[in-house]
Every structure is written in structure tokens, then in C-alpha cells.
Amino acid sequence: MENVAEVAGVTKPTVYAHFGSKEGLFQALMLDTLSGLVETPLPAAESPSEVRSLLVEHATSQIDMLLAEPVLGLLRTASAEAMKRPEWAQGIVNSLGGTELELWLDKVDRQCLLAIDSPADAADTFWATAKGALFYPVVIGIAPPAKPAERRRVIVRAVDNFLKAYSSPDEYPPQPNGPKQKATHHGY
Numbered sequence: 001m002e003n004v005a006e007v008a009g010v011t012k013p014t015v016y017a018h019f020g021s022k023e024g025l026f027q028a029l030m031l032d033t034l035s036g037l038v039e040t041p042l043p044a045a046e047s048p049s050e051v052r053s054l055l056v057e058h059a060t061s062q063i064d065m066l067l068a069e070p071v072l073g074l075l076r077t078a079s080a081e082a083m084k085r086p087e088w089a090q091g092i093v094n095s096l097g098g099t100e101l102e103l104w105l106d107k108v109d110r111q112c113l114l115a116i117d118s119p120a121d122a123a124d125t126f127w128a129t130a131k132g133a134l135f136y137p138v139v140i141g142i143a144p145p146a147k148p149a150e151r152r153r154v155i156v157r158a159v160d161n162f163l164k165a166y167s168s169p170d171e172y173p174p175q176p177n178g179p180k181q182k183a184t185h186h187g188y
Contacts (some may be wrong), residue, residue, distance in 0.1 A: 039100035051113050055159045059130045067145045075139050099123050114166045130158040
């Protein structure tokens with residue numbers, strides 16, 4: 001707190017009066033930094049193929065941003081803190097609001113380019129799929145960031161799986177019954 005006060009050119013009691021505690025300062029710092037990670041708006045889509053390319057582009061830019069330093073280091077710190085204080089982490093998440101993807105999915109649903117019952121659930125599904133192998137193992141330290149070619153392959157697969165779940169059967173017809181291929185497990 002002394003260093004913060006010195007850099008800010010104020011007294012230590014002033015810092016405590018403003019933030020209340022070291023935890024309050026940490027939370028304010030995290031919120032300020034993470035609020036800068038808000039998703040960028042997606043442009044309008046006119047066709048199913050454009051939906052696919054926009055989703056790939058959007059996921060790539062968001063995941064690249066999350067995996068870049070110093071953001072990744074800060075997210076690792078936030079993850080460690082969240083293990084100790086889940087209520088604090090939930091407060092940070094709640095303060096960040098809805099996602100641009102959710103708003104965009106609602107628009108493409110209304111254009112009949114996708115069939116989505118709940119844009120919020122669809123956005124959660126999309127990010128869970130896209131970030132599942134690329135972000136979460138990296139942020140908790142059990143895997144290094146994927147190389148760009150692998151990152152793109154995983155994102156394209158996530159987008160295609162998402163579109164199979166939310167497109168009309170004409171766009172992604174069911175696969176004929178046949179032997180299923182065993183999924184590759186990446187060990188994390």
C-alpha cells in the first residue's frame with residue numbers, strides 16, 4: 001500500500017480511504033483490467049457461411065487476447081484468488097455484464113441463420129467449446145499455449161461443432177449411422 005500511495009502521490013491513509021483494504025485495491029485493479037477484455041462487437045452476417053467465418057475470426061481474436069501477456073499472467077492470478085474467494089470472483093464476473101456474442105447470436109437467430117432458443121446458453125456453449133482446450137489448461141498452468149496452426153484447428157472444430165448444434169438440418173445434415181471414430185484425448 002505504501003508503494004501504491006507513493007506512485008499515486010497520496011498518503012497511505014488516502015489509499016485505504018479510497019479502496020478500504022488491500023483486497024479492495026486488488027479487486028479494483030482486477031476489475032479495471034478485466035473490463036478492458038470486453039468482447040468486440042461482431043459485424044452483421046448475411047449467410048450461414050458468413051456466420052461460420054465471423055465466429056472463427058471472433059473466437060481467434062478473443063482467445064489470442066486472453067493468451068497474450070500480461071493478460072494471461074493476470075488471469076492466472078485471478079484464478080488462484082478465485083479458488084480462495086469464489087464470491088469475489090463471482091462479483092468480478094457479474095460486473096462484466098453480457099457478451100457481444102450473445103447479442104450477435106440473438107440477431108442471427110432472428111435472421112433465421114441459426115436456430116437458437118437461448119442466446120445466453122448458446123454463447124456459454126460456444127465459449128466452453130472454444131476455450132476448453134485452448135485457454136483453460138493454459139490459465140491453470142497444465143499446458144503451454146497452442147501454436148497458431150493448432151489454435152486455428154481447434155477453433156474451426158469448435159465453430160463447426162457449434163454450428164452443427166444450432167443450424168438447420170439442411171446446413172449440417174445428420175451423419176449416417178456407421179462406426180464412430182474414437183475422440184482424441186489431449187491429456188488434460
